[in-house]
Amino acid sequence: xxxxxxxxxxxxxxxxxxxxxxxxxxxxxxxxxxxxxxxxxxxxxxxxxxxxxxxxxxxxxxxxxxxxxxxxxxxxxxxxxxxxxxxxxxxxxxxxxxxxxxxxxxxxxxxxxxxxxxxxxxxxxxxxxxxxxxxxxxxxxxxxxxxxxxxxxxxxxxxxxxxxxxxxxxxxxxxxxxxx
Amino acid sequence: xxxxxxxxxxxxxxxxxxxxxxxxxxxxxxxxxxxxxxxxxxxxxxxxxxxxxxxxxxxxxxxxxxxxxxxxxxxxxxxxxxxxxxxxxxxxxxxxxxxxxxxxxxxxxxxxxxxxxxxxxxxxxxxxxxxxxxxxxx
Numbered sequence: 189x190x191x192x193x194x195x196x197x198x199x200x201x202x203x204x205x206x207x208x209x210x211x212x213x214x215x216x217x218x219x220x221x222x223x224x225x226x227x228x229x230x231x232x233x234x235x236x237x238x239x240x241x242x243x244x245x246x247x248x249x250x251x252x253x254x255x256x257x258x259x260x261x262x263x264x265x266x267x268x269x270x271x272x273x274x275x276x277x278x279x280x281x282x283x284x285x286x287x288x289x290x291x292x293x294x295x296x297x298x299x300x301x302x303x304x305x306x307x308x309x310x311x312x313x314x315x316x317x318x319x320x321x322x323x324x325x326x327x328x329x330x331x332x333x334x335x336x337x338x339x340x341x342x343x344x345x346x347x348x349x350x351x352x353x354x355x356x357x358x359x360x361x362x363x364x365x366x367x368x
Numbered sequence: 369x370x371x372x373x374x375x376x377x378x379x380x381x382x383x384x385x386x387x388x389x390x391x392x393x394x395x396x397x398x399x400x401x402x403x404x405x406x407x408x409x410x411x412x413x414x415x416x417x418x419x420x421x422x423x424x425x426x427x428x429x430x431x432x433x434x435x436x437x438x439x440x441x442x443x444x445x446x447x448x449x450x451x452x453x454x455x456x457x458x459x460x461x462x463x464x465x466x467x468x469x470x471x472x473x474x475x476x477x478x479x480x481x482x483x484x485x486x487x488x489x490x491x492x493x494x495x496x497x498x499x500x501x502x503x504x505x506x
Contacts, residue, residue, distance in 0.1 A: 267388065268457060268460075268462070269415050269417065269430070269457075269458045269459050269469060270386050270388055270415055271415055299391050300391070301391035301392065301403075301405045302389060303405050303410070304408065304409040304410065304414060304415070305408075305411050306410055307408060307409075307410045309405045309408060311391075311403075320405075322408060322480070324410045324480060325410055327480075331480045331481045331484055333484055333485065333488065335488075341485055344481045344484070344485060346481055
């Protein structure tokens with residue numbers, strides 16, 4: 189990916205009266221690192237607004253999938269003879285909301301794929317078991333299909349993001365080890 | 369709009385679906401197959417090309433390196449899908465017989481989860497596969 193060129197100019201003197209911590213060049217004006225006293229952070233209660241933050245260790249794949257989704261949104265094309273693979277912002281945002289909800293559930297890394305007509309599918313695999321959520325343009329729900337170890341559908345339907353119980357049931361069933 | 373099943377397309381006709389996205393194929397037991405997502409379509413009208421003189425080579429020219437799925441017409445109809453010719457939708461770059469371009473879908477719109485189940489069963493059908501990469505002598 190092409191990036192905007194970085195400026196090579198640097199400040200010639202320290203800013204006075206400004207917020208040095210906010211300046212990208214602040215360290216140039218501070219004492220050497222070895223002389224800085226490190227203060228242990230005191231524990232402080234988290235803001236309730238930050239509570240539903242996704243833990244990185246629960247979903248290490250989240251960043252890369254979000255990046256792939258952004259790429260789809262930017263680079264999707266209408267290909268005559270194949271289909272319209274352009275993904276609208278609304279559809280992508282819908283998928284992001286689902287990812288945010290599911291990323292806290294210790295699922296494996298999903299496959300992200302556009303499909304014809306501006307849709308996006310998320311596919312999780314465990315062995316031959318598969319769980320697919322599909323987002324369609326102009327729909328505020330998801331189509332899901334869950335298969336067994338033979339790849340045969342065992343559950344399918346349409347879910348909204350506020351159907352937490354049904355969503356959890358499908359995830360739990362998908363993650364459960366099948367009876368032998 | 370309801371699709372009209374064109375009976376001039378014989379049951380044993382082979383239809384090609386170009387798979388330009390890497391996640392439209394999957395490898396199962398060492399065999400590359402189309403994934404069900406390759407047959408998803410939000411309007412339930414999936415583009416295919418009916419096999420004919422020069423069609424495969426033309427698709428390879430336009431989509432170099434892209435895998436191409438082959439699906440017998442009978443398999444699509446067996447799943448309750450109609451095949452309708454759409455010569456105007458194959459793109460200006462296509463230099464073959466434009467009448468070979470078709471769309472495939474249910475005669476009437478169905479719920480998307482039901483449609484996806486049909487797409488899944490097409491992808492798994494034993495008569496469906498990926499065309500070998502050797503150039504055809506057409």
